[in-house]
Amino acid sequence: MNFIDTFFNWDVLTSSMPLLLSGLKVTLLLGLVSVVAGLVLGLAIALVRLYAMRPIRLVAIIYIDLFRSIPLLVLLILVYFALPFIGISLSPFASAAAALTIVSSAYTAEIFRAGIEAIPKGQFEASQALGLGYRHMMSDVILPQAIRVVIPPLTNNCINVIKDTALASVVAMPDLLKQATQAQALEANPTPLIVAALMYIGLLWPLVLLVGRFEKRLRTTR
C-alpha cells in the first residue's frame, strides 16, 4: 500500500463524504450558536463589569476569571456528565453549546472591557454634557468606536471557539471530528481524518488572514 492510497484514498473519501459533511454542518452550527451567544452574553457581562453596583460587579469579575481558568474540556464534561445528578440533563449539542458559550463570553467580556476602556474619557464627558442618557451614550458614541478596536481580538476568539467545537466529540456530539474518527474506524483508513483536518483549515485560515488584515488597517488609521 502506498502513501497516496493510505492517506488520500479516493474511494474512502467518496464513501465517507456524506458523513463528513453532516459533521461539518454540526460543527458550523455549534460554532455559530456559541460565537453569537458568547458575543451577546460577553457584551452584557462587560457592561456589568464596568458599570454595575459593586456587589454585582464582583459577580461579573468572578464569572470572567473563573471561566477563563477552567479548561473547556473539564467544563464540558461537568455540564454533560455531572449536571444530570442534580436533574439537569442536556443533549450533547446543548451541553457543548452551553460550555462553549460560557467560556467564550468570559473572554469576550474582557475584550469588550478593554475596547471600552480604550475610549478617551472626553468622549464620555462630551456625551454626558450633551444630556445623552447611558443607553444612547453607549450605542451611539462609545460602542461604535470600541467595535473598531475589538474586532481583531473578537475574530481571534471566534477562531478559538470554532476550533474548540472539536472537543464536543467527547460527549458523543456528531461533529466533524467525531464523524471523521467514526469513518476512519469504519473504513480502517485515515483518509477521513485528513479530509476533516483540511476542512478545519479551510474554515479557519480565511479568518486568520482576516485578523491580520484588520490589525494592519487599525495600525494605519491610528
Next chain:
Amino acid sequence: MSSIVSIRNLSKKFAGFSALKNINLDVSEGEVVCIVGPSGSGKSTLIRCINLLEEYEKSGSVLVDGIPVVRGEKLAMVRAEVGMVFQSFNLFPHLTVLQNITLAPVRVRNTTRTVAEKQAYAMLERVGIAAQAGKYPGELSGGQQQRVAIARALAMQPRIMLFDEPTSSLDPEMVGEVLDVMKKLAKSGVTMIVVTHEMGFARQVADRVVFMDDGEIVEEGTPQQIFDDAREERTRNFLNAILQH
C-alpha cells in the same frame, strides 16, 4: 434679574485634597463671566460641577434654572440645558460634523432629523463653517473642530454655555477665529461662563471677571476693577505674572 446658575457653599475634595472651598457664585441671564486664575486653582473643577461631570460635597448646592444638579432622573434634562465646550474639543470622531451636531437634539430633544439638520446648518453658519458639514472631525483644523464643538453645544439650545479653556490647545493662528465666534455669541445674549487665560478676551467681553486661587474665589468684579484696580495682592501678583509674557 433671575439667576440661571446659583452656586452655594460649594466644596469639592479629591481624596482629602480640597479643590474647591466654599464657593458662592450667581450668574444671571445673558451674563458673560470669565474665570481666571493660576493652574490648579480649581477653575475646571468649578465649572464641571455645574453639569455634574464632578460630584461635589453634599454640604453645598448647585442650581441650574432653579433645578438642583444632582444624580437622578432630572440630571439628563439639566445637562441638556448646559452646553459645554472642552479644551480638547471631544468631538465624536466616527461621526460627521453634521451627525456630531444632530445626535443630541435627535436623541435627547426628540427633534426630527430634518429639523435637526436644518438647525445644525444654521449653527454651522453661526460659527462660520457651513461648508464642512459632511467632513469628519479628523479632517478639520483645530480651530474648525472647536467651532464645530461650539455648534454642537449650541444645537441643544442650552440656557447657558460653559467653556473650559477653549483655545488652550489651539495653534496660535487659530485662537482668533474661535475667540471671534465666542465674542459673537456673547453679543447675541448667550449666557456664558468661560475659563480662560486670554486676558484680552476677558477684558473685552466679560461682564464680570472672577479670580480664583487655591480653590477659592479671591475676588470678582468688572474687568476694569480686576485688571486695573485689583484689591487683593494675590490677584495683582497673578495678573502681573501673566502680563509679563
